[in-house]
Amino acid sequence: MNQSDNSKSGSLLLLVAGAKGAVASTLAAALAAARRDPASVLPSLTTGNMFDALVPISATFLAGWDTSEERYTDSIRRHGVLPLELWEPLAGDLERTLVYKAPDAASDFIGQVDLLRRDIDEIRVHHNGAQAVFINLLPAAVSLRLNEYRDIAHLMAEADFSALPDMAYTLAAIQSGIPVVNFTPNPVEIPVLLDEAVKQGVPVLGRDGKTGQTYIKVVLASAFKARNLQVNGWYSLNILGNADGANLMDPQRAAGKLHNKTNLLDEILEYEVGSPHGAPAHKVRIDYYPPRGDAKEAWDVIDFSGLFGLPMSLRINLLGRDSILAAPMVLDLARWATALQLVGYSGPIPELGFYFKNTVGDNPPLTFQDQLTSLAQLQHKFEEKLTSGTMKNV
């Protein structure tokens, strides 16, 4: 199959790297539930009343790759995100999830990309030629210097991506003409890859899903800004006990995530929080705390001032559920990605800043209001292109 084959089809296939992880397996369960009863999932989506004619939720499937060889339902049980009574009736369906063995990240890079492209073709054939979208749900990785490659051939020949397996998957998806959603903090969207995506007619959506604490932070920071209330400090603490939390205890792996969680505040406010104190006063901490599993808890202390600089303060305590917040957003992004490809979008889509902590592309909207406006404008443009027949391959 090649790019021209990723056109509208009766079903949609989410090809996930990290297909047995906490977010992916929660998403697989949501899709299995939606195939039986779309109304059990649609109300939790932001795209619930969109794209229906193009991407039916009742015909959306998940497949992909993982390093884990455990049974699919054992992964679901291990993550402990969903109560047994929710997933057990779907167990037969969930066990049919097609999960391929992940390529060895230390092996020859070109060989990995070829293997993944063959896997993509095979999985799509198994799903009757479904329209596909690639979703990156791999663990947070260490940051690499990746911007110096001249072109794809140079990158493929010289790079060592053993510490960033995401790269082989992303390139394989792009070269197969399949849109990319990067939900991880891993910076795969380097210039040569984005150029290749434009060449292949592939939208690239990323980076780092904005699910819980950071979502609320953007809303509140935008509200402080709109009222000209000065933010003097913002302390954010997270505890979580899932595999993502354990992984983020490695400072090198946490660096990208912390950068994404921190930078956006100053960008929204248009000043450096803490500058009057002579030191940054926006602190973000993540702690692995096993008893909480996926039930992440976050605290925020926000110090701000108003008229005459008189100080005030706000406390927030979010009792969240990491994968329950993330899974519907991944599905929303998959629906956006396939819909946008269909009407001819390719490369980064900064208008989707609503969904990300660190949006790839030029001039992404920063405040909550701007993010909602951009989203509405993108929907409008999509509908215009759809009705004017600017669709590809349909």
Ligand SMILES: NC(=O)c1ccc[n+]([C@@H]2O[C@H](COP(=O)([O-])OP(=O)(O)OC[C@H]3O[C@@H](n4cnc5c(N)ncnc54)[C@H](O)[C@@H]3O)[C@@H](O)[C@H]2O)c1
């Ligand atoms: N949950 C959220 O709210 C949220 C928000 C933003 C970003 N994210 C990001 O989403 C990603 C997934 O989160 P999660 O909680 O599902 O993590 P997870 O650790 O539960 O899942 C990762 C999966 O990837 C698999 N894996 C590891 N190496 C692989 C490889 N080379 N090829 C294929 N599979 C491989 C693991 O076996 C595991 O099943 C993380 O990067 C996380 O930081 C999550």
